[in-house]
Every structure is written in structure tokens, then in C-alpha cells.
Amino acid sequence: MAFRILILATPRCPSVPLFARQTEASYFPSFVHSSTQIRPMATENALPRETPALSTIEAAKRCAAFKAVEDHFDPSYRYIGIGSGSTVVYVVEAIAAQGRAITNNMIFVPTGDQSKQIIIEAGLPLGSIDSLPPVHENPPAISEASSKLLAVGEQDLALKGKRQSLDVAFDGADEIDEELNCIKGGGACLFQEKLVATSAKKFVCVADYRKLQPRLLTAWKAIPIEIAPMSAPVIKRMLITLGSPDPRIRQGGSAKAGPVVTDNGMWIIDAPFPALKLTKDLAEGDKGDGSKGTWEVHALGRRLKRIVGVLDVGLFHGRNGIQVANSGEEGGGQKPVAAYFGMADGGVESGIEVLSQEISDEFGSYRIRAGQRVHYVTIAAKVFDDDTMCRPHLLVSQLPDFPNTEWTRMEVSRRPDGSLTSELSYDPLPAVKTIWHPKTIDVLSLLKVKRHRSGVNEVLFSGLPATCKIACFAWQIPSIEHETYTYSVVEEYREPGDPVIAPVFLGHVTENGRVIGMLLEKLDGDFASMDDLPACRETLENFHLMNMIHGDVNRYNFIIDRSKKPVHVRLVDFEHAEPYEESKALEELHSLSAELAETTGRGGSVVLIGGV
Incomplete structure (x- = not known):
């Protein structure tokens, strides 16, 4: 396709x-x-x-x-x-x-x-x-001292x-x-x-x-590293220590006796490593830092660059x-x-990427990126076999052609003769309407660091970790709408000097121009336990003072920063928040001790925080 x-x-x-x-x-x-x-x-x-x-x-x-x-x-x-x-x-x-x-x-x-x-x-x-x-932007005047620097070639x-x-x-x-x-x-x-x-x-x-x-390192078996010639013996030993079995100085071959000399007067070491992992490949507990015999791309690149004598990697x-x-x-x-x-195989390769998918007995729903636009595809059950429906790398090659227009939805089915057919819609997709923050961020501009669950990812924003929460499909928009409104209430009620009880709302996340989510401060800390009951109760009471109840006070929705004295508690996940009712607020407070004592893991899948 x-x-x-x-x-x-x-x-x-x-x-x-x-x-x-x-x-x-x-x-x-x-x-x-x-x-x-x-x-x-x-x-x-x-x-x-x-x-x-x-x-x-x-x-x-x-x-x-x-x-x-x-x-x-x-x-x-x-x-x-x-x-x-x-x-x-x-x-x-x-x-x-x-x-x-x-x-x-x-x-x-x-x-x-x-x-x-x-x-x-x-x-x-x-x-x-x-x-x-x-x-x-505003050219500075050249001082006498600057003029002297210009004269000796040190103008920078x-x-x-x-x-x-x-x-x-x-x-x-x-x-x-x-x-x-x-x-x-x-x-x-x-x-x-x-x-x-x-x-x-x-x-x-x-x-x-x-x-x-x-x-990487699937067909091309070694990483070229440009080094200072005198550092070659030390660097070779270091590479072996890091897991490269046979690093070699690149030779000039018949064209030149001795090592290849770069345009910078340096040598090249070709360092083989096992195939490099992506972050998503790493097993639980494996940081990809070589300690378990595996290297993740970024971790190895950064480590090699730190070796003294390496110009670049x-x-x-x-x-x-x-x-x-x-x-x-x-x-x-x-x-x-x-x-x-x-491509040289005479066929046409796929030009799409499946970002999200949900599959039921009746149909499969797919969120698909084509270039810098995102489209939504619905495929009726039995159009493809179960394996194809569940595996994007099998599915994308069988999809109908994607027109190069700004369509929003495609429904894929089969005609009575078994041939594939599709119907396009250009109707606008639902969007979050509660837009109160001045900042908007395109979802495709954020660098993903770690996936927590569908629609919730740790990302980099302005070079710092943040949590992005989006509606992957239309039916999730009301939940994001509700939570976006709750954050607006938290911001409206907060006065200077008040304790911060929730992640900082960094902006609205957009896709094809419509708002589909939010970007939040990433919180580091522990989940709450019974020892944190007084601090959690105080935070929950402060939330009630904002005329809201949380609606889901499981221990994973309280993030404890123990580096602060007293400990700092913040609430996350406001999907079930409601306007304040005294009876519900009292019920929520009374249930708190039992929720903090819970050890089955209920609610753990909805946590917004976590390390890489």
C-alpha cells in the first residue's frame, strides 16, 4: 500500500x-x-x-x-x-x-x-x-578592544x-x-x-x-569514531571494556599505506557492537548502559563521546x-x-505509521500519521485476519491508497466480490473546547522518552521532561475535556503562596490544529502509603476548598516528594473529578485510609509519572 x-x-x-x-x-x-x-x-x-x-x-x-x-x-x-x-x-x-x-x-x-x-x-x-x-538581532557597536580582536582574527x-x-x-x-x-x-x-x-x-x-x-548495527557492523592518533591505544582498550569485541584502526588499503587520515588529521576507529537497542526494546531493569550486555543508541553515543581523545562519534x-x-x-x-x-524491488513501500490502535470484535480503530498530518482509519472485522489487524507492520502494506488531501477519517471494508474499498470523510474531528492556557504545542513536535499507557507519555519539552496526555481517539475527548477543565479550576483558585497540589499545566497539545490533550509537569516521587495519610488528607482537603472532589483517591494518584520537609504531596489524574458535594467529599476523605493501604496495584496503570 x-x-x-x-x-x-x-x-x-x-x-x-x-x-x-x-x-x-x-x-x-x-x-x-x-x-x-x-x-x-x-x-x-x-x-x-x-x-x-x-x-x-x-x-x-x-x-x-x-x-x-x-x-x-x-x-x-x-x-x-x-x-x-x-x-x-x-x-x-x-x-x-x-x-x-x-x-x-x-x-x-x-x-x-x-x-x-x-x-x-x-x-x-x-x-x-x-x-x-x-x-x-541588535548589532552591537564595535569597541576599540573589539577592533583589536578583529584585527588579529579573533572576531568571534x-x-x-x-x-x-x-x-x-x-x-x-x-x-x-x-x-x-x-x-x-x-x-x-x-x-x-x-x-x-x-x-x-x-x-x-x-x-x-x-x-x-x-x-543500527544490523548490516553495518561497526561504529566509526574519529580520534586523535596518539590516543588510539587507550581508546581501543576502553572500547573493549565497553563491549566492543574487536575495534580496529581503519587502514587506507591499496590507495594509502597506514591508517586513514581524516580531513582533520585524525584517525578512524571502527568499533563493532551488538545491534543497538531502542528505548522501547529494553527489558525491565535494563538501562541500556552496557551493564547487562546491551546498549541503547543514545546511551552508547553519549558514553563514547565522553572518552578522552574522541573527536566525535x-x-x-x-x-x-x-x-x-x-x-x-x-x-x-x-x-x-x-x-x-x-527502492529497487519494483514495488511501492508503505508511507504511513500507526501511532495508536484499539481493536474490538466489530472493528479496528487506528490513528495513523502520514507525513505531518494524522488521519483516523476504521477497519471492519474480518476485512483482514486477526494477525494483520493487530500488527501494524503487517497491516500498513495492505491498506488502500492514502489520498494526498486533508481527509480526516477513512472506513475500510470489502465489496461482495472480496475487493478492498474505502470511504473518506473530511468532516472535522471533535476537539477539546476548554482552552484556557496561552500555550499550544503540536503533538508531533514533542520527543517521546517513555510510554506509560495509551495516550500518556513522558516527553521532552524545552529540553526538560514533561508528561503528555492526549485523546488518541474521538471517544476519549470528553475525558480530556473534563480533566482540562479541572486544571483550569485548580489554576483559578490558586493564590500566591498557596501550596501546589497538582502538576503544573504547561499547555494544550494540538494535532492538525485541534486541541487533543495537555502537557503537564513531570513529577518525580513515590506513591503514597499509610505513612503519608496526614499529608494526603491535607492535600485532598485543599482540593475540596477549590469546590472540587477528586473521584479516585487511590494511592497511585498521590505523588510524594520526600526530599521536601514536610513531604510535598501532589494529586494527579483528574479524569473522575466532580463539582464539590459535601457528602461525596466526606466519603472521599473517609475512604482515604483504606485506599492508601491498598497493595493490589489497583489504579497503578493510570500513573502519570515515572523515570526513564
């Missing part, structure tokens, strides 16, 4: 399918098997007039490159990063095809000598990452302001996993590649299908440029916002 228009069947581009994988902003998948982007078809005039005969795989790579440029290159851009590798050659070809009237107004920044030559040979204006100018110490970002950077990768973590450095340019990627507002990856793997992980911008920080991210894969 996929967009048929993604085939890119034009007279000047072979009919080779394109698989575009997208993470312009992070998401909250209940079931994550891919993260792909559906793209509109390239137009004929975006392609050059002459296309040399290419092998199937090269034609696929070329189509992927042209599609990436079509989607992410804008004539108004000023600074463009250009990476290395065979696929990037086609990226430069696609950019050059825009014409000199456009490209002569741009500066193209290479990641190394290879990409520098590609830029020069294409006749594009050449720049360098270290020559990007500072950007001044004198000029204050934000560094100019690249508008976009295009590069390849040696391997990419389903969350768009990358391994790069096969061409020994990893430091410059990371420097360019993190200097760009968005980094776009272009590769062929062979580079896409479920987990060929793991590109963490946040992408859009996520960094949404957090209010300067610079870009290591991960691509999108990855384009030229």
Missing part, C-alpha cells in the same frame, strides 16, 4: 518507487514499526532534460534525491549543507537543475573534500562551515549574537533505523558531517533501501532540528527530519 503517485513515473525518471521516512517532529506511537512520510509526486519540470542510463539501484537513488530536494529545497534559502556519498551526487544534480538564477544567490557548505569537489564541479557557490557569519570573541544556521543540509548515511537514528562515517567525514547537520535547521537524509534497518541520535527549534534552543539536531530511500 502507498501513494501511487510516489512511483515518480515521469519520462525522465525511471518508474522506481520511493520510500520516504519522516520524523520532522517526534510522535507518541502505541505501536511503532515505521515512521514514514507520504510525499506528493515530483513534477516533470523539476527534473533535468537529460538523464543518463542508470542501473535500477542508481535510478532509485536518483529519484529519492530529486524527491528530497523537491520537498525540502526552497529558492529563498541562503545556506545549504551538502554531505558526501554516492546519493548526494544526485542531490547536487537536482539542486543545480534549479538554475543559476536561484543557486547563485546561495552558499553551499560541504562536509569534506569529496562534497567540496561535487559542489565545485556543479558550478555552485562554495562556502565553509567556519565562515558562516554571526546573526545580530568580539562579536556577540546567534550563529547563522544552514537552512537545510542534505547527506547520506551508512545505516538508519526505524526512528531515524543514523550511523555515518564510512567515508571518514563524520565530524564535519555532524557539524553541518547540527548547524542546519533541518537535516535531510537520502539513501537507498539497503541502508534502512530495524536497528558516528552515531547521529537524539533530536532533529525541528525539535531543537521547538524547544527554543539555537542550532540544529543530529537526527534527520526526514529520510528518503530509493
Whole structure:
């Protein structure tokens, strides 16, 4: 299944399918098997007039490159990063095809000598990452001392302001996993590649299908690490200690005797590790820090970077440029916002991602991301077998084509002859109407850290952990509406100096422009026990003074911060909150001791807090 228009069947581009994988902003998948982007078809005039005969795989790579440029290159851009590798050659070809009237107004920044030559040979204006100018919101006057610094070439110490970002950077990768973590450095340019990627507002990856793997170190067996030559023996021993069985200094082969020397005068160590885990893969109690023989991508990347003598590591992980911008920080991210894969199997790959699903005996309901829009699909029972209905990686390849329009719902069924049919709706979806906080946050802009339950995730917001709670489906909107209203009451009644009895409400969470949830302060602490009865009673009484009752005072809805003296208690989960009634308030207070003594785990699944 996929967009048929993604085939890119034009007279000047072979009919080779394109698989575009997208993470312009992070998401909250209940079931994550891919993260792909559906793209509109390239137009004929975006392609050059002459296309040399290419092998199937090269034609696929070329189509992927042209599609990436079509989607992410804008004539108004000023600074463009250009990476290395065979696929990037086609990226430069696609950019050059825009014409000199456009490209002569741009500066193209290479990641190394290879990409520098590609830029020069294409006749594009050449720049360098270290020559990007500072950007001044209010340019300061140059003092006498600053003038002296300018005279000796230390102008960066004198000029204050934000560094100019690249508008976009295009590069390849040696391997990419389903969350768009990358391994790069096969061409020994990893430091410059990371420097360019993190200097760009968005980094776009272009590769062929062979580079896409479920987990890193599946086909590409080693992580390139750029090191100072004199530190090689120490670093090799450290890598072995961390679990790399046979780290080796990369040799120049027949072209050059001795180690490969990078553009920075460094060496490359290729360090093999077992296939890297994603956070969702880790077993209970496994932190992915190597202590149990497993490494999680981010944990290993951070650990390798801390080794003295390491210039940089060929793991590109963490946040992408859009996520960094949404957090209010300067610079870009290591991960691509999108990855384009030229496919060579003659078929059309899926371009969707199942974010959430609920299945009953009558039908399956699916929340599906297609690019930067989210759609809702209902599939009648028996349209597919039970296995397919429950497993997104089996389902997505069998779904009908997704039109490239702003439809909201699709109902999938079968005709009497057994063929698949679908009906689209463009009707607006229900949304939370109680909007009282000035801040709104797009759900796809948040980086997921940990899933607590369907619709409740720990995320990063402005670089700090937070809890996101959303309605995955329409029938959950009333519950979110109710809880959003309760938080507005808590905020309305709270006076300066009053104890804080609930998480801070950080903003409304939106999807396709409609409000579907809330972003809350993440609370760290313990669940309540009988020892906390007096403090919990006081907090509950304070809530009653706001003319509300909680409605579910199980021990997991009281979070105890024991670092404070006296202990600080906060209430969470207001799904069952009601307007104040004295009889219900007294009943709630009387039940508190029994609820705190409860040890069966009732209510534990609805907790909003927790560590990574």
C-alpha cells in the first residue's frame, strides 16, 4: 500500500518507487514499526532534460534525491549543507537543475573534500562551515578592544549574537533505523558531517533501501569514531571494556599505506557492537548502559563521546532540528527530519505509521500519521485476519491508497466480490473546547522518552521532561475535556503562596490544529502509603476548598516528594473529578485510609509519572 503517485513515473525518471521516512517532529506511537512520510509526486519540470542510463539501484537513488530536494529545497534559502556519498551526487544534480538564477544567490557548505569537489564541479557557490557569519538581532557597536580582536582574527570573541544556521543540509548515511537514528562515517567525514547537520535547521537524509534497518548495527557492523592518533591505544582498550569485541584502526588499503587520515588529521576507529537497542526494546531493569550486555543508541553515543581523545562519534541520535527549534534552543539536531530511500524491488513501500490502535470484535480503530498530518482509519472485522489487524507492520502494506488531501477519517471494508474499498470523510474531528492556557504545542513536535499507557507519555519539552496526555481517539475527548477543565479550576483558585497540589499545566497539545490533550509537569516521587495519610488528607482537603472532589483517591494518584520537609504531596489524574458535594467529599476523605493501604496495584496503570 502507498501513494501511487510516489512511483515518480515521469519520462525522465525511471518508474522506481520511493520510500520516504519522516520524523520532522517526534510522535507518541502505541505501536511503532515505521515512521514514514507520504510525499506528493515530483513534477516533470523539476527534473533535468537529460538523464543518463542508470542501473535500477542508481535510478532509485536518483529519484529519492530529486524527491528530497523537491520537498525540502526552497529558492529563498541562503545556506545549504551538502554531505558526501554516492546519493548526494544526485542531490547536487537536482539542486543545480534549479538554475543559476536561484543557486547563485546561495552558499553551499560541504562536509569534506569529496562534497567540496561535487559542489565545485556543479558550478555552485562554495562556502565553509567556519565562515558562516554571526546573526545580530541588535548589532552591537564595535569597541576599540573589539577592533583589536578583529584585527588579529579573533572576531568571534568580539562579536556577540546567534550563529547563522544552514537552512537545510542534505547527506547520506551508512545505516538508519526505524526512528531515524543514523550511523555515518564510512567515508571518514563524520565530524564535519555532524557539524553541518547540527548547524542546519533541518537535516535531510537520502539513501537507498539497503541502508534502512530495524536497528543500527544490523548490516553495518561497526561504529566509526574519529580520534586523535596518539590516543588510539587507550581508546581501543576502553572500547573493549565497553563491549566492543574487536575495534580496529581503519587502514587506507591499496590507495594509502597506514591508517586513514581524516580531513582533520585524525584517525578512524571502527568499533563493532551488538545491534543497538531502542528505548522501547529494553527489558525491565535494563538501562541500556552496557551493564547487562546491551546498549541503547543514545546511551552508547553519549558514553563514547565522553572518552578522552574522541573527536566525535558516528552515531547521529537524539533530536532533529525541528525539535531543537521547538524547544527554543539555537542550532540544529543530529537526527534527520526526514529520510528518503530509493527502492529497487519494483514495488511501492508503505508511507504511513500507526501511532495508536484499539481493536474490538466489530472493528479496528487506528490513528495513523502520514507525513505531518494524522488521519483516523476504521477497519471492519474480518476485512483482514486477526494477525494483520493487530500488527501494524503487517497491516500498513495492505491498506488502500492514502489520498494526498486533508481527509480526516477513512472506513475500510470489502465489496461482495472480496475487493478492498474505502470511504473518506473530511468532516472535522471533535476537539477539546476548554482552552484556557496561552500555550499550544503540536503533538508531533514533542520527543517521546517513555510510554506509560495509551495516550500518556513522558516527553521532552524545552529540553526538560514533561508528561503528555492526549485523546488518541474521538471517544476519549470528553475525558480530556473534563480533566482540562479541572486544571483550569485548580489554576483559578490558586493564590500566591498557596501550596501546589497538582502538576503544573504547561499547555494544550494540538494535532492538525485541534486541541487533543495537555502537557503537564513531570513529577518525580513515590506513591503514597499509610505513612503519608496526614499529608494526603491535607492535600485532598485543599482540593475540596477549590469546590472540587477528586473521584479516585487511590494511592497511585498521590505523588510524594520526600526530599521536601514536610513531604510535598501532589494529586494527579483528574479524569473522575466532580463539582464539590459535601457528602461525596466526606466519603472521599473517609475512604482515604483504606485506599492508601491498598497493595493490589489497583489504579497503578493510570500513573502519570515515572523515570526513564
